Amino acid sequence: MKRIILIVGLSITFQSxxxxxxxxxxxxxxxxxxxxxxxxxxxRQMFLFEDPKPANEFYNYVNTKFKLxxxxxxxxVPFAIKEEQYFFSFYEVDIPNKxxxxxxxxIDAILLNAEQNTIMDELYESRKGNWYIAIEVYSDSENDxxxxxxxxxxxxxxxxxxxxxxYLASTNYNEVxxxx
Numbered sequence: 001m002k003r004i005i006l007i008v009g010l011s012i013t014f015q016s017x018x019x020x021x022x023x024x025x026x027x028x029x030x031x032x033x034x035x036x037x038x039x040x041x042x043x044r045q046m047f048l049f050e051d052p053k054p055a056n057e058f059y060n061y062v063n064t065k066f067k068l069x070x071x072x073x074x075x076x077v078p079f080a081i082k083e084e085q086y087f088f089s090f091y092e093v094d095i096p097n098k099x100x101x102x103x104x105x106x107i108d109a110i111l112l113n114a115e116q117n118t119i120m121d122e123l124y125e126s127r128k129g130n131w132y133i134a135i136e137v138y139s140d141s142e143n144d145x146x147x148x149x150x151x152x153x154x155x156x157x158x159x160x161x162x163x164x165x166x167y168l169a170s171t172n173y174n175e176v177x178x179x180x
Contacts (some may be wrong), residue, residue: 026050026132029161031146034134038093045146046134047160051092052168058133060093064173065174081155086145088160089125124147135160 024037029049034041037048051058063073075089135144137156145156 024130029157029164031157034136036090037132037134038095041091041093041134042136044136044138044144045148046136047146047164048129048132048134048156049164051131051133055131058167059088061167061170061173062090065171079159081152081159084139084152086135086137086139086152086156088135093132093134094129096134124149133164 021066026049027129029047031045031047032047033043036044042120051161059073062068063070066077066079068077074088074091075101077089079086137160139145142150143150144150147153150156
């Protein structure tokens with residue numbers, strides 16, 4: 001009986017993956033410091049949401065919606081709320097889930113014991129990407145419009161929420177030009 005339990009326990013262990021890093025799940029959106037979310041982002045507050053679409057889709061959406069002609073699409077995109085001028089910059093961010101796969105590790109350990117070359121060292125870790133859009137907003141009068149003390153926080157975050165929903169609901173970005 002003990003032998004069966006040991007075999008079952010070992011087989012479960014060897015078939016499992018140990019999560020090393022799990023990407024965050026964002027239901028609607030989140031406002032947080034960029035550096036806190038990912039080190040490569042600026043220190044400013046960011047409006048973050050998950051991007052289920054393929055790479056560069058948000059770029060295409062912003063380029064089409066704001067009629068930018070592929071000029072300065074990532075930086076200083078102008079928009080207005082109640083006749084007040086604002087600008088946003090956005091970043092496409094990848095945070096992968098990272099797991100340690102025990103089966104390739106065990107196979108290579110057996111091969112090393114038998115004085116053979118390892119064959120599965122690239123398979124020890126697996127990754128699955130999760131993409132996010134991070135948006136920072138500023139104006140001539142405010143350096144960071146998403147700061148908690150900012151007078152424009154509510155209006156800007158509502159504008160970005162509507163922008164996000166429109167982006168996620170659109171498949172043909174030319175249709176957003178005709179909505180307004």
